[in-house]
Amino acid sequence: MCTKRIRQARAFTSFFIIWILVLSVVVPSASAFDVERDKLYLGGFPFGARIRTDGALVVAVREVDSQNGIVAPARDAGILAGDIIKKVNGREVLSCADVSDIISSGEGNEVTLDIFRNGKAFSVKITPVLSRDGQSYKSGLWIRDGAAGIGTVTYVIPDTLEFGGLGHGICDTDTGALVPFGTGLAYPVSIHGITKGEKGKAGEIRGQLNETENGSLRANTQVGVFGEFDEIPDGCTLLSVAKKDDVRCEPCTVYTTLDGNTLFEAEARILKLLDTKGDIKNFLIEITDKKLIDKTGGIVQGMSGSPIVQNGKLIGAVTHVLVDEPSRGYGIFIENMLAEAEKIK
Numbered sequence: 001m002c003t004k005r006i007r008q009a010r011a012f013t014s015f016f017i018i019w020i021l022v023l024s025v026v027v028p029s030a031s032a033f034d035v036e037r038d039k040l041y042l043g044g045f046p047f048g049a050r051i052r053t054d055g056a057l058v059v060a061v062r063e064v065d066s067q068n069g070i071v072a073p074a075r076d077a078g079i080l081a082g083d084i085i086k087k088v089n090g091r092e093v094l095s096c097a098d099v100s101d102i103i104s105s106g107e108g109n110e111v112t113l114d115i116f117r118n119g120k121a122f123s124v125k126i127t128p129v130l131s132r133d134g135q136s137y138k139s140g141l142w143i144r145d146g147a148a149g150i151g152t153v154t155y156v157i158p159d160t161l162e163f164g165g166l167g168h169g170i171c172d173t174d175t176g177a178l179v180p181f182g183t184g185l186a187y188p189v190s191i192h193g194i195t196k197g198e199k200g201k202a203g204e205i206r207g208q209l210n211e212t213e214n215g216s217l218r219a220n221t222q223v224g225v226f227g228e229f230d231e232i233p234d235g236c237t238l239l240s241v242a243k244k245d246d247v248r249c250e251p252c253t254v255y256t257t258l259d260g261n262t263l264f265e266a267e268a269r270i271l272k273l274l275d276t277k278g279d280i281k282n283f284l285i286e287i288t289d290k291k292l293i294d295k296t297g298g299i300v301q302g303m304s305g306s307p308i309v310q311n312g313k314l315i316g317a318v319t320h321v322l323v324d325e326p327s328r329g330y331g332i333f334i335e336n337m338l339a340e341a342e343k344i345k
Contacts, residue, residue: 005036040314043234043307044255047165048187048209049217049225051179054085055116056093059174060142066129066331073142077126079115082177085143086121088115096145100343101291103128108137116180147172147179149192150207151225152305154317154337161215161229162294164341165305165331168218168280184217186227191259197297205258205302219291219344223279224305224317224337231262233244242313244276244333247283254287254318256306258295266292270310271328279340281330285318288327298326307334320321 059082061074085093088102089112103111110127111327126138151166163186169178187209197203217227247270254266273283285308287298296303299321306318314334321329 002113003173018318030270031068032243033149039158039238039240040150041156041158041167041232042048042239042255042309042314043063043136043154043163045233045257045261046189046191046205046207046302047149047153047163047215048151048189048207049170049220049227050187050209050213051146051184051217051220052095052182053084053145053147054182055086055181056096056099056143056145057172057177057180058083058085058141059144059172059173062140062142064129064140065132066138066335067132067134068129069285071129072140073126073129073138076111076231077112077125079126079141080117080211081170082117082175082340084116084180085113085174086113086116090114093147096143099105099141099143103139103141104136106137107235111139113286127230132156144172145175148209150205150209150302152303152307152317154224154305156229156232161232161339162218163215163229163232164224164226164337165317166225167305167317168224169222170225170244176250179220181217181220184225184227185213186229187213191257192264194258194296194300196295197300197321197326199326201321201337202321203299203300203326204298205296207302219340221344223332239309239314239339240312242310242315244282244335246313247273247310247333248314250310251288252285252308252310252315254285254289254292254303254306254308256303256318265294268308272332278321278334279336280332282316282336283331284328285331295328299329300326 016317063070063072128139149170153165156163189207191207193206194202215229219226254268268287271284308316316331316334
């Protein structure tokens with residue numbers, strides 16, 4: 001009898017150990033948005049971002065006035081705006097100058113471009129032509145190798161000083177496509193004015209990036225720009241993080257900086273929960289604070305990433321303005337930003 005009980009106990013113990021091991025694999029460990037454990041520094045202060053692209057971004061494909069008339073070598077080769085040139089004749093592209101140098105020095109010889117488009121890689125051949133003035137060989141490619149912008153920090157992780165901001169990615173002004181990230185630096189920003197938004201015309205916070213960086217960038221994604229600061233401003237407040245199910249159509253507070261280093265607390269309200277399962281534009285928010293509306297007209301460019309607090313918890317960030325109703329805009333769940341940050345570590 002005792003032997004049988006011992007065997008049963010051993011079997012139960014073995015089962016229990018195996019179950020614990022299974023749980024350790026299946027159940028995710030505490031994540032960046034474990035509201036019972038983690039707290040984040042509240043952002044609300046501006047930052048500048050300078051990004052070097054991963055390759056050269058094609059922003060336009062145009063015709064060339066050549067000695068044989070108007071031609072379009074790049075277009076004829078099938079190149080489109082939004083394509084990313086990764087290599088030219090097998091040489092990795094680090095800047096626009098790399099592409100231009102190879103094309104101009106090739107004296108009209110055929111050039112092979114390695115292209116990245118919509119997640120797929122392929123190669124095309126292009127034959128540059130001599131310009132009508134006989135000064136240079138041209139392909140009709142208009143390219144860019146960097147971007148810069150100003151936004152607002154949403155949160156900073158206390159232990160690592162990793163941060164997330166904007167709540168959306170930095171996109172190319174010509175193509176509207178997400179700027180492909182290669183490397184990047186974060187900078188302090190000096191705000192020097194505000195262009196007030198009005199119906200049909202978005203306003204903006206005008207500022208200038210300081211000369212010396214204060215951090216590095218890690219990624220430019222659809223749900224935000226992520227990086228790591230060398231240090232953060234004194235007096236940052238620690239807040240618990242809300243899950244998306246905690247967000248209610250109730251009053252909330254938006255934190256942003258409009259001048260100097262003063263954090264502005266603006267009254268607002270969540271009007272409607274939208275795409276709660278999607279990555280972006282999760283809810284509709286309205287600024288109700290009269291002082292902010294008098295000063296900015298509502299939500300303006302540069303406020304993207306401004307953290308939103310409801311019931312003492314960080315719930316998300318302002319991301320977009322409705323141009324026809326500048327007091328209203330979209331917000332993103334903080335849970336989505338933190339989930340993306342976990343992916344890029």
